[in-house]
Amino acid sequence: MKNAFLSGCLLFCMSAAPALAEWGFSGAPSPNAFIQTNNMTLEIQCDRIRFAPAGYEDSEDIVNKQGLSIRFMKDGATEVGSFQAGQGNATLQIVDNYPVEIVFQDAADYQFILDQIAANAVLNLSMADQDVSYGIFELSGSGKAIRSLRTSCGSSAQAIDGNMEAPEGVVYCGGGQVTRQIEYQVLDNAQDQWDAIVTVNGKSMRAMTAYSYFGNAPAPQGFIVALLGEDQSEFLVFKDGNANWLEYGDNQYNQCN
Template sequence: MKNTFLSGCLLFCISAAPAFAEWGFSGGQTPNAFIQTGDMTLELQCDRLRFAPAGYPDSEDIVGKQSLSIRFMKNGSTEVGSFQAGQENATLRIVDNYPVEVVFQDSADYQFILDQIAANAILNLSMADQDVSYGLFDLKGSGKAIRSLRSSCGSTPQAGNSTMEAPEGVVYCGGGQVKRQIEYLILDKAQGEWDAIVTVNGETMRAMTAYSYFGNAQPPQGFVVALLGEDQSEFLVFKDGNNNWIEYGDYQYNQCN
């Protein structure tokens, strides 16, 4: 159940209390800093966050509105900053049937969020248009967990890893002043969250597939899948009859082999 957020009073009350739990860190293929309570979880990965609210209706509400207010508080009553995640700067979607995943278009935005989480006392995830909270989290110990996350993410293999096999199949060509050649491959066995690879002009990166990229809106005719690259790029794959193309940025790339 959503809790009404009152900026003029303490949030440490029964109806709107922050989640008291210790922050943890998990390394491995998908490093993450996290805090988990009986009914809510917040997970910070290298380039995105995942929030599992107390109930599935809240996940649906966040994704339906395509907005989430990320508020930083230095104590129980004083807000010192916020970030409004929405369609103009992030992709919000439900993953694994429950958590809301927020993928930021600009890595600087996510780094700002990590900085604020590490520096403050309370995190309030709420509706962007009104004072209604989806969840409150205690940030004690978050600084250490985020330092571990950043250290691990710095050593995570990046795009263009020479050990990654380049895809072979349909090739897409086009672009504006900068011409590009794009290929992709859906993997038979996912590597953690990454279940595809994309090659652009010979450089290969991991990607995540999104078949419900447009949320509740009707997808354009011919839409097949969205490929969300680990560098936060987005490739929309289309097939309509004998026509195959990819939309990337402001350009369309048509099959050329």
């Protein structure tokens, strides 16, 4: 009995510690950001999450209860947000004989979860009705992996309408050997993840906004938003006092209108 008790304590302590591993990214044809340990895997796809816990019985438990608490921690102990996935907002099922697949009914819910994974330090996947963890994952490096995922998922969307009107607003000029004029517009009523338009030298493309671009690191002074273009370009927009500028590649572009 004593040995069984000690074994149970050891198993609990091991499962309660964050999974120490590096986040990775895999591109087309099935883009996903992932972290894998000796006995657990978490895979973030374009429109769903797949979680393979340490034991098949945990997968069965999650699906039987039709609930999973997705908890975001700024460190190992302080919870800063959570999302309760269940019958009212998601579909939970076992796929490929083992992982639990969570498909969210509202794309905005999924985008919230991706934002939180990219911005925080630890992710705790636990029972919806108890403070018992199925798996705890370190999020160091997740911000870069999520940015790559969003860019790759968006790049497979339909091409932008060639007649799209160029944005009107602040114009940024400059560059190195190649001079560019850049404008952008954030859309008020976007129908999908492409909620901005960026125009470079008169050529427009769709982009996604990212307000937590730097992951766990503090944003530089004046940072407003990152614009992730569908061609995998990245534009960082800044405003500090009367100064407006945009960073693209290794160059800075200052307001010129």
